[in-house]
Amino acid sequence: MTDTPAESTTTIFEQIGGDAAVEAVVEIFYGKVLGDELLAGYFTAVDMDRLKRHQARFVAQALGGTRPYSGRSMASAHEGLDITAADFDRVVEHLAASLAEAGVDGDTIGAIAGRLAPLKGDIVTG
Ligand code: HEM
DSSP states (O other): OTTHHHHHHOOHHHHHTHHHHHHHHHHHHHHHHHTOTTTGGGGTTSOHHHHHHHHHHHHHHHTTOSSOOOSOOHHHHHTTSOOOHHHHHHHHHHHHHHHHHTTOOHHHHHHHHHHHGGGHHHHOOO
8 A cells, every 4th residue: 555645646637747638639539530431420510629628628537637527428418429339449449549649658548448438338329
């Protein structure tokens, strides 16, 4: 338990560099998602600036950031989009690749993916 103080004060969010790092990752991530012809169709009617802002806050929160996420629940934000399990996995893979490009180490990427995986049941409806 010697590492308990460090664990309780250093979140993944802080380890990767806080807001600026999260925003850089979101920028890379959306380039990948919109450049993927299997995924781009989901986003054609969405205001991307607004979505990026929300996504950045949400991801920061998933990583243990301090600012609360105040948007819609994951279930209601994705309701009616008919997102398949395969497309959910593709999006998570693009996020992992974006984190790697931004210099985040593999263990940390695994921890982040592990925190997003439980959302699959709320997001996948197709
Ligand atoms: C890792 C899992 C995911 C997270 C954390 C996530 C997070 C979010 C957040 C925070 C919003 C904005 C909610 C709001 O504005 O109130 C959102 C909206 C949206 N997400 Fe996701 N999402 C995930 C997976 C996916 C996947 C797999 C797809 C499609 C393949 C997708 C497509 C969309 C679309 C199209 C919207 C906009 C809906 C609208 O404004 O009508 N998301 N997501």
